[in-house]
Amino acid sequence: MAISRNELVAALAKKADTSKTEADAVLSAFSDILVESVSGGDKVSIPGILSVERVKRAARTGRNPSTGETIDIPAGFGVKLSVGSRLKAAAK
Numbered sequence: 001m002a003i004s005r006n007e008l009v010a011a012l013a014k015k016a017d018t019s020k021t022e023a024d025a026v027l028s029a030f031s032d033i034l035v036e037s038v039s040g041g042d043k044v045s046i047p048g049i050l051s052v053e054r055v056k057r058a059a060r061t062g063r064n065p066s067t068g069e070t071i072d073i074p075a076g077f078g079v080k081l082s083v084g085s086r087l088k089a090a091a092k
Contacts, residue, residue: 038079048086055080 003011005027013023034052037044043053059075 046084048084050084050087051082053080053082054078 009020009024009027012018012027013020016023034044038052038054041054043051045051055078057076057078060073062071062073063069064071
């Protein structure tokens with residue numbers, strides 16, 4: 001089961017004893033900061049929960065699954081998400 005954004009906002013509002021509007025604004029601000037930081041090459045870390053960082057991917061050779069033709073995939077960037085110890089423990 002997945003939690004929708006609306007459900008997350010409602011849970012945040014209840015947990016922080018604030019309105020849904022304020023919780024939604026905080027979640028939006030957090031999302032914006034996360035995207036800006038990672039796109040700028042900064043690592044974002046919430047100790048015990050997770051860390052998110054941009055990683056460089058080297059150029060490589062791939063294969064078109066339809067035709068089997070070899071293709072060159074250029075170097076680029078990806079996102080690496082590492083799970084913290086509290087989150088790992090909660091999943092057990």
